[in-house]
Amino acid sequence: MPNNLTIRLTTAGHVFISKNRKVGHPWRWGKMAVTAVVLATAGVFFTSLLLAWADLQYITQSYQISRAQEIKKQHLDLNRKLRIELASLTSIHRLEKLAAEYDMGAPQPSQVVQLP
Numbered sequence: 001m002p003n004n005l006t007i008r009l010t011t012a013g014h015v016f017i018s019k020n021r022k023v024g025h026p027w028r029w030g031k032m033a034v035t036a037v038v039l040a041t042a043g044v045f046f047t048s049l050l051l052a053w054a055d056l057q058y059i060t061q062s063y064q065i066s067r068a069q070e071i072k073k074q075h076l077d078l079n080r081k082l083r084i085e086l087a088s089l090t091s092i093h094r095l096e097k098l099a100a101e102y103d104m105g106a107p108q109p110s111q112v113v114q115l116p
Helices: 027-091 092-101
Strands: 009-011 016-017 021-024
Touching: none
Parallel strands: none
Antiparallel strands: 009 016, 016 021
C-alpha cells in the first residue's frame, strides 16, 4: 500500500486519517444548521410573543382611554347641569321673589359693612 493512501476510520464520532491527524467532524455542518434553525425558531417565537404582548397592551390602553373619555363626558354633563342650577339659584328674579315671600327688604345703611 502506498504511503499517501489515506485510510478513514470512524471512531467515537471522529474521522481519522493515517498518521492520526484529525479531520473535521462530518456532522459539524449538520449540527450547526440544526442549531441555526433552532435559534431562528426561538427568535421567531419570542418575537411573536413580544408582538402579541404589545398588541394586548395597545388594546388595554384603548379600553382605558375609552373609559376615561366616557367619564370625562359624564363630568362635563354634570358640570353643565350644576352651572345651570347655580344660575337659577342665584338669579335676581328668584332672590327678589324669595325676599318678598319672607318679608325681607333692602338692608338699612347701618346693616351694611364695607370691607377694605
